[in-house]
Amino acid sequence: MGWTQVALAGVWGGLVAVERKAFLQAMFSRPLVAATAMGLLLNDVPSGLFIGMLLELFHLGTANLGAALPDNDTLSATGTSAAAATMAAATGAGSTPALWSIAILLFIGLARVGLVVDRVLERYSSRLARKAMASAEAGQLTRAMQQNLWGMWPHFVLFGAITAACALVGFFLGPLLERLPLPALRGLAWAYPAMASVAASIAARGSHARRAPLFAGLGAGIVTLAVLLVLLRGCL
């Protein structure tokens, strides 16, 4: 078991959790970026990249509008990719679509867990705001302003810990994966493109375009035609 990998997963998971809402929001926390970087850190870029692509599409339409909290797409991406990478390391057979499918099916629900954690953290931030008000009333302005920065550390610690736990779980799940019968593994391998196709459809719906079915249909038609033309030219 690689404790370094678990620690790396935790640190990256914590950093992107802070970046997601508390600081900058330059989209390092988007599934495509966060999961690919996680794959890079844990020496399994394909797992990170293909899980990131699927989750990017799946969560494409989610947005933090006003006070409404969406599913935590970042935790879902970092947790799933960390678990997939450590599962691949534990099996020693490298990353495969079957492994990505298992990781996605088991860990995609982390987005809902993240949402619950986000709600809890809002209560903590409310306490900080009250403290800041009291400090400002008492004339302690520097202390009042510092409260703003204290709002970030729980994001780092909690989400980092959850991501590290996912990486750890991956090490234990890896050997179990090897015991699955061949037909089940083939089925899981087929599940990845099926889920990716579904995620792309969900993304088309989540694009918020006025005539999304028309544009999605156009995109699909052009790509299908192009691939068929390439295949036909290869046959001739």
Next chain:
Amino acid sequence: MSVVSPPLSRGVLLRVFLRSLFLQASWNPQGMQNLGLAYAIYPALERLYPDKQALEEAVRRHLVFFNTHPYVAAAIVGGVLYHEQRIARGEEPPDRVVAFKAALMGPLAALGDGFFWLSLKPATGAVCAALVPILAAWAAVLFLVLYNLVHLTLRARLYLLGLTLGDRLVEAVARANLPTRGAKLRAVAAACAGGLAAWLAVTFGANAGGRFAPLLSAGCLALGVVSYLLVARRVPNYVVLYLAAGLACVAGAFL
């Protein structure tokens, strides 16, 4: 109130901009971004109000409820500095800056949400996800470059607009025509997602099928269409995803 307040140096203006990146560090349901805004402009207020009493008053007027889109907030942060400088010089009453924030935060939030969250982010995400088969991990790098080129440029530009124009920044923001550009970006996102769904279906058939290849590709495409319809009928995304995975598992195990 101090009438002889020194002007804000470039260093202070840069510090305020950098601190505005922490606008949501302690986002809370009551005051929302109030603490973040006060934290961002604090170096400027310290400079404008050498008198402690005036400084306390200035900080308190920015600890009231504040919420807008975090990027577009840069325009309001700039505008707040514009007004605070005038207030410190005695050219306008303190309630002008409060009214300025209250008037702009709602419309700018709607503008920012519509353009950044519901247009630029999905479009960049869909384009770069569609490019994964070609660019591999570089698609993630491209995502960051494309998105932040627009994000950081607009954020800095809006800050400067607020700083120099004050209330007149509304006209300048309106000229940017963000809603129309957003609609185009959303169409790009939908087209890319559709294209990627087709590519995934066709390559899946080619890789897994053998003599079943056309059947599998068509099945995968049909799955995409059915998923779209189910999601449109408000079936939860997770349910649709697990259903598709279950179907594919069964097909893979028995075909």
